[in-house]
Amino acid sequence: MNWDWDVIIKYFPKLMEGALLTLELVTISGLVGMLIAVPVALLRASDKPWVRFLPFCFIYFFRGTPLLIQIFLIYYGASQFEAVRESVLWNILKEPYWCAIIAFTLNTAAYSAELFRGAIQAIPKGELEAADAFGMNWLLKTRRIVLPRAFGIALPAYGNEVVLMLKSSALASTITLLDLTGMARTIQARTYTPVELFTAAGVIYLVMAAVVIGLFRFMENRFNRYQYYKPHIDPLGVEKQ
Known part of the structure; x- marks a missing residue:
């Protein structure tokens, strides 16, 4: 097989346009999903079963x-209801871009909420008891103790969730969006060079995933830098307190 580098060079700017759309979809859905995930996680961590029920169903x-089913339900399913088509929501739900954003946001919010729920329940009880001893109310304790500690605990797993969402964003191409995968599919349909184009797209995904992993590794080291005690060892091997 002859590798056609000219196709990659010629259409690389188009692939980068698709990559920018991919990053835009992931960034917006990730940020909005985080805003949804935090209150859902707090409700899931409640001691009251009736409070946990609706977040559990979500x-x-x-x-x-x-x-993919969620994307199709939002993009194709919403148009089946006349009430939706006649409402102001139709201006949003008729656009594939916003349907993809909604689907990605709700999906990542559900996964992230469960991550944060586990992190909240993993906070040592002594820290919460200390907050109670200082007279903190629920809101202050949540803001100063629960959320920062839960974020630090969940950060490594949340980084994996963002990488998974980055890869899952390729499904946006199924509803006509020209993200990185959609752009590669469109170009290969014209040039009949699937190996070159999808290999180039895969390399771009690898680079974006590496950047995301590096960013979260940096955040993890910065956010949890005071979590673990690291004794100082002098040249003679004696631990200094």
Whole structure:
């Protein structure tokens, strides 16, 4: 097989346009999903079963069904209801871009909420008892103790979730969006060079994933730098307190 470098060089700017759209979809859905995930996680961590019920249903649905099905339900399913088509929401739901954003946001919110729920419940009880001893109310304790500690605990797993969302964003091409995968599919349909184009797209995904992993590794080291005690060892091997 002859490798056609000219195709990659010629269409590389187009692939980068698709990559920028991919990053835009992931960034917007990730930020909005985080805003949804935090209150859902707090409700899931409640001691009251009736408070946990609706968040559980939300998380169970979006974690238990494929992301592709969720995209199709929002993009194709919403148009089946006349009430939706006649409402102001139709200006949003008729656009594939916003349907992809909504699907990605709800999906990552469900996964992230469960991550943060586990992190909240993993906070040592002594820290919460110390906050109570200082007279902190629930809101202050949540803001000063619970959320910062839970974020630090969940950060490594949340980084994996962002990488998974980055790869899952390729499904946006199924509803006509020209993200990185959609752009590669469109170009290869014209040039009949699938190996070159999809290999180039895969390399771009690898680079973006490496940047995301490096960013979260940096955040993890910065955010949890005071979490672990690291004794100082002098040249004679004696631990200094």
